[in-house]
Amino acid sequence: MTIPLELERAAPDERARSAAVEFYLAYERIVIGGTTLLVFLLAWEAFARSGLVDPLFISSPTRVAQAGWELVHDSDFWRDLTVSGNEFLLGYGAAVAVGIPLGLAIGLSRRLQYMLSPFVDTLNAVPRVTLLPLIIIWLGIGIWSKVAVVFLGAVIPILINTQSGVKASEARFIRVARSFSASKLKIFSSIVLPGTVPFVFTGLKYGAGRALLGVVVGELYASTAGIGHMIAQAGNTFQTDVVFFGVLIFMATGLVVVALLDRLEQQFEKWRPDVR
């Protein structure tokens, strides 16, 4: 890729400098991004060490790292992580298992859409975490209230996106298939379903964000274990280092889940028939 650029460069004695410049240009995004990140962390550390602000309030990168190191060797931390992980996986798994089939069904059947849309639209208009006090009354403060709020948070975007994926399937393709007398099942499996894939993944990504939100809020509000519980406790006792480490865990989870879904989507893209 860089060879033509290389040839354009005139004087050979400028080679050394131009190689550095080219490296910079090729990786400008990473260089600038990495630098600002580094500067941010250094400034944070310097600020915390300067004594202008009590490190109790803002912590510092090294303190957070130290707190993380200590937590990793603490069995309570692993218990919290397991609890939060279970809440996320159970709730999100149930949301996927319900949201995609129901979204497909609503997209396919106009009547079903008419019957269910008042409920879906209402739930969509309200942050589902609002229902938390009710869910706690119904299910208690254990893991299941969190699973329920994670499920409710994630199922709506998955369902709505799947449904609009079905609605957006090319009418031309369906008409062509129909005039070649394709069966309903055939039309569904070879036109409608592949067409929904990008929509479903959009929904899955939104849903993952909502699911994580559910874990955090559920655990902040009322819980006995979990990373959100850990954060809340640490906040109440002014252990900002631990709070930051907990936030980092949620951040990492969010990034990893989205990256995994992107990867999975690419797999599906390969499988998708090349229609256009």
Added chain:
Amino acid sequence: MYAERGFYRRHERAILGTATVFLFLIAWEGVERGWWADALRPLLGASAERLQLKPIFISSPTLVAAAALRMFFVTGEIWRDLAWSSFGYVLGLALAIAVGIPLGLAAGWYRRLSYAVEPFLSALNATPQVAFLPLIVVWVGTGLGARVLIIFLLAVLPIAINAHAAVRTTDPRLIRVAASFGAGDWRLFRTIILPSAVPFLLAGLRLAIGRGMIGVVVGEIYGSAAGIGAMISQAGSRFQTDKVFVGVLTIVAAGVILVEIVQRIERRVDVWRPPALT
């Protein structure tokens, strides 16, 4: 006969929708009043009792309606909460717009700035921002400041990200034409980029409205004396289920109204939007 069928066809959506909502409400009311338990007692015997639930668990449509009537018009207690919540919401959202739109537009225009802020924006976007709440409480306490900050944090990202995308997706041909006719940066920005960005900005605002609602509820649930979220949380811990439902429905109504307003504006702007952009 034909006319009747035509009527059903024309209003199928409304009829089916109302019917299911109605059935749902009746089923709900029945569970609380024990209609189903009474009806099925001959069949199920004593275990039919399980079909009747105490009002503190599920309340009922009539109880919720009565509570709403009382809270809105008799005691009027909800207005104070509503005012308190709206105040924080408007402040947080205004701050998010004031920061998010300039930041997003600037990051979209200057490539290097975009590289610099990208790691922060994408990391924050992947995080459930409410996890910062305990930190915010350590910094500014549980008062108005904490609520405004969490609403800001939740709402600023969709606004900034959409503003960024808006500049990026501006038709490059238009920019090149304007630039070759000697238009300066400011002129380019004002006459090409900003107008074509408006739909994106509104879409971002629509998302931000929903996110901000989360901020209101969570910020108040976590530690606040007044506001709709605080009211819901207190009613929940006192098992006043009907009040919880009134609070939830109030938030639903507020969300629907706000989104509807933005969508109206969006539709109007779509008409005005230059047709070259598709």
